Amino acid sequence: MSSEPLIGVLAMQGAVREHVAMLAEAGARAVPVRRAAELSEVDGLVLPGGESTTMSRLLESFELLEPLRARIADGLPAFGSCAGMILLARQTLDGRPDQQQLGGLDVVVRRNAFGRQVDSFEADLDFGGIDDAVHAVFIRAPWVEKAGDGVEVLATVSGVPGVDTGTARIVAVRQGAVLATAFHPELTPDVRVHRLFVDLVRKAA
Numbered sequence: 001m002s003s004e005p006l007i008g009v010l011a012m013q014g015a016v017r018e019h020v021a022m023l024a025e026a027g028a029r030a031v032p033v034r035r036a037a038e039l040s041e042v043d044g045l046v047l048p049g050g051e052s053t054t055m056s057r058l059l060e061s062f063e064l065l066e067p068l069r070a071r072i073a074d075g076l077p078a079f080g081s082c083a084g085m086i087l088l089a090r091q092t093l094d095g096r097p098d099q100q101q102l103g104g105l106d107v108v109v110r111r112n113a114f115g116r117q118v119d120s121f122e123a124d125l126d127f128g129g130i131d132d133a134v135h136a137v138f139i140r141a142p143w144v145e146k147a148g149d150g151v152e153v154l155a156t157v158s159g160v161p162g163v164d165t166g167t168a169r170i171v172a173v174r175q176g177a178v179l180a181t182a183f184h185p186e187l188t189p190d191v192r193v194h195r196l197f198v199d200l201v202r203k204a205a
């Protein structure tokens with residue numbers, strides 16, 4: 001692989017263009033991925049936010065679900081934000097019956113976890129491997145309810161008004177070359193989370 005890895009952005013839904021732009025800024029070549037042939041070319045894949053049940057249905061109709069599961073099982077580096085995190089999880093709580101999981105992350109996530117009280121909020125987070133606080137935008141976000149032994153917790157949030165304010169909730173994790181955030185780094189100008197992912201992709205090569 002050249003020093004500029006080729007990273008796909010799953011282009012079913014969500015902020016595809018924003019992810020492509022941030023990956024380019026973070027030192028990768030970035031392309032949208034809609035077809036299995038495109039998936040087979042990439043060194044890593046970003047799964048954007050959106051609506052996880054819709055995305056899993058679209059994955060089925062684009063015949064990408066099984067190829068994507070297979071590549072992830074085979075060690076493809078992946079970065080899921082929000083709905084992308086939900087898709088990468090082993091299990092989803094409060095999901096819909098037809099919700100598909102791609103696996104890759106040994107976590108149980110709770111969908112729309114911050115609840116009806118708060119749809120969207122922003123917070124400054126300490127983030128493992130990144131020096132200064134990351135400003136995080138949450139939109140109907142999940143949290144990680146349970147993380148397996150092999151999962152590194154990178155960030156938590158607490159004190160969200162209207163939510164059970166005392167408990168620190170896990171909102172960013174890494175397991176090997178699979179990274180996930182409950183928030184949307186592509187919606188701020190801060191490229192550091194994407195750079196972390198590009199580094200994971202380089203190391204996995």
Ligand SMILES: NC(=O)CC[C@H](N)C(=O)O
Binds near residue numbers: 050052082112140
């Ligand atoms: N911003 C998002 O990706 C929201 C995720 C959405 N609540 C879901 O369940 O998939």
